[in-house]
Amino acid sequence: MRAIRRFTVRTVLPAELADLDDLAHNLRWSWHAPTRDLFASVDEALWAEVAGDPVALLGALGPERLAALAQDEAFVGRVHAAAADLRRYLTAPRWYQEQDKADLPASIAYFSPEYGITSVLPQYSGGLGILAGDHLKSASDLGVPIVGVGLLYGSGYFKQSLTRDGWQLETYPVLDPDGLPLTLVREEDGSPARVSIDLPGGRTLNANIWSAAVGRIPLLLLDSNIPDNDELARKVTDRLYGGGGEYRLQQELLLGVGGVRALRIWSRLTGAPAPEVFHMNEGHAGFLGVERIRELVTERGLDFDAAREAVRASTVFTTHTPVPAGIDRFEARLVAQYFGGDNAVDGIPVERVLELGAEDYEGGDPLLFNMAVMGLRLGGRANGVSLLHGDVSRDMFNGLWQGFDSAEVPIGSITNGVHSPTWVDRKLADLAASRLTPEEIATGSGWLRPDGVSDAELWEVRHELRAQLVADARARVGSSWHQRGASPAELGWLDDVLSPDVLTIGFARRVPTYKRLTLMLRDTDRLRALLTDPERPVQLIVAGKSHPADDQGKRLIQQLVRFADEPDVRHRIVFLPNYDIGMAQTLLPGCDVWLNNPLRPLEASGTSGMKSALNGGLNLSVLDGWWDEWFDGENGWAIPTADGVDDAERRDDLEAAALYDLIEHQVAARFYDRDERGLPVHWLEMVRHTLATLGPKVQATRMVADYVRHLYVPAAVAGRDLDEDDFAGARELARWKERVRAGWSHVRVDHVESGGVSDVPQVGDELHVKAYISLGDLTPQDVEVQVLHGRVTENDELTTFSVAALDVAETFELGRYSFAGVVRLEASGPFGYTVRIVPRHRGLTSVADVGLVANAAG
Numbered sequence: 001m002r003a004i005r006r007f008t009v010r011t012v013l014p015a016e017l018a019d020l021d022d023l024a025h026n027l028r029w030s031w032h033a034p035t036r037d038l039f040a041s042v043d044e045a046l047w048a049e050v051a052g053d054p055v056a057l058l059g060a061l062g063p064e065r066l067a068a069l070a071q072d073e074a075f076v077g078r079v080h081a082a083a084a085d086l087r088r089y090l091t092a093p094r095w096y097q098e099q100d101k102a103d104l105p106a107s108i109a110y111f112s113p114e115y116g117i118t119s120v121l122p123q124y125s126g127g128l129g130i131l132a133g134d135h136l137k138s139a140s141d142l143g144v145p146i147v148g149v150g151l152l153y154g155s156g157y158f159k160q161s162l163t164r165d166g167w168q169l170e171t172y173p174v175l176d177p178d179g180l181p182l183t184l185v186r187e188e189d190g191s192p193a194r195v196s197i198d199l200p201g202g203r204t205l206n207a208n209i210w211s212a213a214v215g216r217i218p219l220l221l222l223d224s225n226i227p228d229n230d231e232l233a234r235k236v237t238d239r240l241y242g243g244g245g246e247y248r249l250q251q252e253l254l255l256g257v258g259g260v261r262a263l264r265i266w267s268r269l270t271g272a273p274a275p276e277v278f279h280m281n282e283g284h285a286g287f288l289g290v291e292r293i294r295e296l297v298t299e300r301g302l303d304f305d306a307a308r309e310a311v312r313a314s315t316v317f318t319t320h321t322p323v324p325a326g327i328d329r330f331e332a333r334l335v336a337q338y339f340g341g342d343n344a345v346d347g348i349p350v351e352r353v354l355e356l357g358a359e360d361y362e363g364g365d366p367l368l369f370n371m372a373v374m375g376l377r378l379g380g381r382a383n384g385v386s387l388l389h390g391d392v393s394r395d396m397f398n399g400l401w402q403g404f405d406s407a408e409v410p411i412g413s414i415t416n417g418v419h420s421p422t423w424v425d426r427k428l429a430d431l432a433a434s435r436l437t438p439e440e441i442a443t444g445s446g447w448l449r450p451d452g453v454s455d456a457e458l459w460e461v462r463h464e465l466r467a468q469l470v471a472d473a474r475a476r477v478g479s480s481w482h483q484r485g486a487s488p489a490e491l492g493w494l495d496d497v498l499s500p501d502v503l504t505i506g507f508a509r510r511v512p513t514y515k516r517l518t519l520m521l522r523d524t525d526r527l528r529a530l531l532t533d534p535e536r537p538v539q540l541i542v543a544g545k546s547h548p549a550d551d552q553g554k555r556l557i558q559q560l561v562r563f564a565d566e567p568d569v570r571h572r573i574v575f576l577p578n579y580d581i582g583m584a585q586t587l588l589p590g591c592d593v594w595l596n597n598p599l600r601p602l603e604a605s606g607t608s609g610m611k612s613a614l615n616g617g618l619n620l621s622v623l624d625g626w627w628d629e630w631f632d633g634e635n636g637w638a639i640p641t642a643d644g645v646d647d648a649e650r651r652d653d654l655e656a657a658a659l660y661d662l663i664e665h666q667v668a669a670r671f672y673d674r675d676e677r678g679l680p681v682h683w684l685e686m687v688r689h690t691l692a693t694l695g696p697k698v699q700a701t702r703m704v705a706d707y708v709r710h711l712y713v714p715a716a717v718a719g720r721d722l723d724e725d726d727f728a729g730a731r732e733l734a735r736w737k738e739r740v741r742a743g744w745s746h747v748r749v750d751h752v753e754s755g756g757v758s759d760v761p762q763v764g765d766e767l768h769v770k771a772y773i774s775l776g777d778l779t780p781q782d783v784e785v786q787v788l789h790g791r792v793t794e795n796d797e798l799t800t801f802s803v804a805a806l807d808v809a810e811t812f813e814l815g816r817y818s819f820a821g822v823v824r825l826e827a828s829g830p831f832g833y834t835v836r837i838v839p840r841h842r843g844l845t846s847v848a849d850v851g852l853v854a855n856a857a858g
């Protein structure tokens with residue numbers, strides 16, 4: 001075979017059309033319909049052929065066509081207007097610029113292993129990546145100065161197709177970065193800017209940096225496929241989630257360590273301010289913390305502990321899954337090779353690095369290095385992605401904070417959101433814009449105004465969305481069958497696949513086991529009856545990719561495909577191969593009902609149901625993730641779960657039966673309940689209620705604003721506090737923690753006395769508490785002595801409690817003190833209290849920060 005060297009020759013645009021290049025290279029077009037219209041107007045047929053990819057469209061235009069366009073004054077005028085509009089979007093003050101400036105970070109670095117922005121840039125596998133894409137887009141809309149950091153995978157994730165027998169096939173088309181909406185970052189002399197990382201055995205991993213413009217947000221993507229690398233190093237960024245072990249470790253080193261280095265280069269070349277806050281979107285990027293520690297040790301002269309404090313204060317960690325398989329764990333031995341031996345850095349002992357990810361708690365594996373654990377240890381602030389997931393995460397990681405109840409584990413929550421300009425179908429957006437004020441759309445209230453959008457109009461647009469989906473799904477089923485080797489003669493039935501008038505239920509997501517793709521197949525007779533009901537039929541559209549190494553997932557897909565292939569149901573249930581953003585943008589708006597039936601509580605948030613809701617779809621879901629928080633009885637249906645039933649088979653049977661019942665008696669019944677005009681009035685009430693009440697909540701702008709207020713600003717403030725005066729605060733905090741740790745074994749509550757309440761205690765009484773304590777060498781200023789008080793359970797446990805601090809009352813010799821204070825009894829019922837001592841310092845991010853506590857005994 002000949003070695004073909006390939007590259008893409010860029011079109012040289014005539015000067016009049018130069019702005020088109022900027023418009024194509026700023027991904028704002030992916031959520032800005034007028035810009036897409038401009039590109040489409042160049043050549044509608046070509047636009048369809050290149051599947052809506054502006055860079056590909058420009059690349060396909062010959063010089064003559066371009067010359068003609070440059071002569072077309074009207075067209076040139078539209079190009080200039082679109083470019084002016086983009087410039088306004090990029091420079092005008094937005095929400096962030098209206099906030100109180102003093103505490104706002106000048107820049108925030110956001111690290112994620114994947115980004116789902118548009119189908120044109122296939123650098124995502126599922127929800128995590130699309131969330132990251134929506135985060136950047138919404139940050140852009142709000143004017144939040146984020147810089148994204150990630151990897152550029154040569155083949156992205158993979159393309160899914162099916163064998164005749166319904167087995168998933170994967171292909172890995174090679175992407176050419178020059179043909180993507182990316183720009184190579186170059187040094188002033190024109191050479192590619194280069195990130196390098198030393199590997200064991202004297203090897204080096206080099207990477208180029210590509211930048212994508214996501215509206216106002218630069219996204220830096222590292223690409224190791226360059227000639228300077230050896231063959232193995234070139235492959236480090238070949239695929240997303242393409243393997244485990246050392247390959248994955250090298251990817252994560254490049255992301256974390258290389259990513260920080262890329263940011264420094266970016267600042268040097270563009271003058272962009274250095275990030276004040278670093279956000280790890282899941283544990284994969286955790287090594288960024290180690291690299292920042294290295295910078296502070298080798299360049300600023302801090303020791304490891306002081307550097308670690310400075311890094312922690314300004315790092316935010318978001319955990320995205322309670323599923324163990326979703327968390328990266330490496331052999332500690334392997335990590336040691338990359339941070340020890342020849343590769344060790346002075347001042348960064350390898351044992352200290354290994355401690356960061358050590359599972360040194362009950363149930364942990366001492367041989368493994370856990371990236372989520374490192375994220376929690378290096379992230380001074382951490383969060384889950386829904387209220388329920390916050391709860392589940394506090395339980396799951398409680399072992400890292402021994403001596404504290406799970407309620408005090410310092411992991412909060414910010415519920416995910418989705419970027420509405422990306423996910424609301426244009427037909428619905430246009431209808432809303434034509435009838436409602438921007439204010440009414442933003443607050444959702446417009447949907448409740450009877451003279452806004454009428455029932456007939458709302459139903460009409462829902463029908464159009466469904467019809468658009470049916471047409472798209474037919475085409476996809478057709479090409480899938482073609483690809484599976486069927487001849488046209490066998491496929492006459494394709495014209496009748498799905499109907500634009502039938503109640504349409506969608507289910508599309510990745511296929512890990514916990515998402516239970518095949519729950520709907522538990523009782524195939526029952527499902528068949530629902531699909532083929534002569535009066536109130538249901539149709540199901542299903543999609544999703546299984547990880548290439550997950551044969552169990554592929555078997556689930558095969559089961560589903562085989563059922564969908566059966567002649568008596570194939571017009572009512574389809575599996576669409578290769579679920580991606582492009583498909584989702586038609587599928588989600590077109591479904592009347594969005595189904596989700598994970599094994600509770602393993603779905604951290606889920607976001608596809610939010611996209612459905614934004615289009616007036618009704619959710620039918622297990623009360624997990626975001627739905628547990630926002631289901632209100634009127635915006636869809638909750639599938640009852642058999643929580644606590646340990647037998648997995650029985651649990652699935654019970655939950656599936658509940659699902660069939662709901663579909664038959666509630667969902668279909670309501671959908672087909674029509675008035676004299678043929679309108680499902682009750683259904684439409686639910687649609688309006690969904691648009692009005694969920695619409696504002698599920699926005700990613702709400703989510704990003706929450707991150708700014710609750711995490712980025714506090715992290716920036718804490719970071720500055722420790723950085724000032726050559727990191728005086730960081731050094732002092734590290735020394736203080738060292739002293740407190742060393743002395744803690746002598747800290748104890750010796751004796752507690754109380755008085756003040758009447759013989760029959762009543763609300764309003766004041767309980768006087770006095771605690772005699774020993775502090776050894778520590779001082780009263782080093783600690784807080786607390787009374788935890790509240791209602792006790794039957795087992796004398798305080799599960800929810802308030803905290804009151806006591807004050808020093810007396811000083812005795814040998815490090816002994818008494819502390820005293822008053823607790824008012826606020827509520828009737830069984831009351832209990834206890835005393836504990838915790839470390840106190842203004843630099844601590846939570847009561848559990850140091851992980852030390854001395855509880856009163858017995």
Ligand SMILES: *Cc1c(COP(=O)(O)O)cnc(C)c1O
Nearest residue numbers: 126127509580581584606607608
């Ligand atoms: C939204 C989306 C997801 C995530 O869906 P979940 O409900 O969070 O599982 C995955 N893939 C695509 C293409 C999406 O658009």
